[in-house]
Amino acid sequence: MSTEHDGDADADDGTVSPYTLQREDGDDARHAFWADTVADRVEARDPDEPIVVKGGISPSGVPHLGNVNEIMRGYYVAEVLRDRGHEVRQVFTADDRDPLRGLPRTLCDLEGNLVDLGEVDAGALGRNLGAPYTDIPDPFGCCDSYGDHFSTIIQDSADAVDVPIELLSNTELYENGDLEDVTRFVLENRDRAREVLAEYQDKVDADYVPFNPICEACGKITETVTGVDLDTGEAGTVDYRCTDMDAGDQTIDGCGHEGTATLREGKMPWRFEWPAQWQVLGVDFEPFGKDHAEGSWPSGQDVARNVFDNEPPVPMVYEWFTLEGEPFSSSEGNVILVSDVLELLEPEVLRYFFAKDPAKARDFSIERLDQLVDEFDRLEAIYFDEIEASEDETAFAKRVYPLVVGEPKAERVRLPYTFAAVLGMTDDPDLREEIARREGHIPEDAPEWAVEGALERVEQARNWARRTENEFDYELKRTEIPDHEFDAATEDALDELAAFIEAGHEPEEIQSEIYETARRHDIDVGDFFSAGYRLFFDEEQGPKLGSFLAKVDREFVVARLRRER
Ligand SMILES: [Zn+2]
Ligand SMILES: [Zn+2]
Secondary structure, three states, rough: OOOOOOOOOOOOOOOOOOOOHOOOOOOOOOOHHHHHHHHHHHHHHHOOEEEEEEEEEEEOOOOOOOHHHHHHHHHHHHHHHOOOOOOOOEEEEOOOOOEEEOOOOOOOOOOEEEHHHHHOOOOHHHHHOOEEEHHOOOOOOOOOOOHHHHHHHHHHHHHHHHOOOOOOEHHHHHHHHOOHHHHHHHHHHHHHHHHHHHHOOOOOOOOOOOOEOOOOOOOOOEEEEEEEEEEOOOOEEEEEEEEEEEEEEEEOOOOOEEEEEEEOEEEEOOOHHHHHHHHOOOOEEEEEEEHHHOHHHHHHHHHHHHHHOOOOOEEEOOOOOEEEOOOOOOOOEEOOOOHHHHOOHHHHHHHHOOOOOOOEEEOOOOHHHHHHHHHHHHHHHHHHOOOOOOOHHHHHHHHHHHHOOOOOOOOOOOOHHHHHHHHOOOHOOOOOOOOHHOOOOOOOOHHHHHHHHHHHHHHHHHHHHHHHHOOOOOOOOHHHHHHOOOOOOHHHHHHHHHHHHHHOOHHHHHHHHHHHHHOOOOHHHHHHHHHHHHHHHOOOOOOOOHHHHHHHOOHHHHHHHHHOO
């Protein structure tokens, strides 16, 4: 099988390239939206209802925006299938029986605040290396376990972008017996399992058993099974010895205990667990990152077909995206949570980001968030035939926009994001609305809900300005005139500028008049701008002054330039 993104058709032995969106088999209908292409393939399986779309995550640490990718990609395929009349379940497994393999440097509380490892009980975490996430105490003390803590944040993230996932705990699937039959099956057929896996992994020898019991003495996941007895107990047992576990650059010590575990007291290794989840949950489609594409997907589909005799789901590799051009990394602090992003923009804008082609690498930039919001506004305007666009862009907008917003409402009002950022320089809600109306961004007949919705963006754009400390991060000192001291020439110049603005002029005219006035009075232009920033912001610097003064109510601007209030 080729490892290039070359659009290979399926091979003769039935293996499927996971690069579903890059394949060109020639018989696909052309769709404006990638999720329709995936849905075609799911329908081609002739699946039972409800159709099952799955995703999954090991709740190992800060669940950031990158992890939401998988939830949103699955969601669009689920929505398209629902749109076509199918019943769909979107399940998401918290792979929380996985062992903690190393100490994360950064964690986060349920509110999404990042917390250094040093601020929690790191010793307790250290003693639990090698134990399943659900057996480790919550370092914040608010949830049942470490795994439960981070699963809760995943669920909150999905809720925040209004995606209805069924979050399933892998630990619960083992404990309540849902995975017992399939575990027993793989142990019954362990010779076959070993034979298939050996094609993908070097360390698979004659002693390999596809089950890792939890040591009853120390609580760690063990990898040394010394015996399998499928005739004892409900479904059988395995004997084990608790040995050291290789965890990347370190070794997690085993305690040496020898014991016996049931099939509910442990887990299958990931290479079997994943195809076992497909089988038990009846999965029809699963998107995943590039890390799985060359590793557990090739072995997984082989295990599904040739050990479980089950057709693996339709796969789809999605590209990871970067944050400000760098990979997501909670330890490097290059991380953002969904809750943070939703303080900066509307959920539908974030949903739109994930509607874009998953096969293309892209960047999420907080610095340039205005571009993403503008793009969304454009999509919306195209949908409502308010602006002209190419045929492709129009087809995309018509298909995708309703899925992004849920219910299209033609009367909604959007303030351009950077304009909203300008309005955010004042706290006064009435003034914000007045300026927005005067500038023509709120139509006179706009319904109340639409006006309220539009003005919510002001708060978000203001948060953006504060977070990035960009050119909109200024606070208009409206209630009281800041302390100031000007020479006579500057005072005359300010009075003249006030008269000019009082007469009514365009933003660009005001901007050049500021230069002209300074020159006429022989004042350094930089000093004159500073005088303006002093009066309005109590700062030496500020936004582009001409266009700013043109936007704020004239009466106030004139009085302030005259130092009256
Ligand atoms: Zn918690
Ligand atoms: Zn042990």
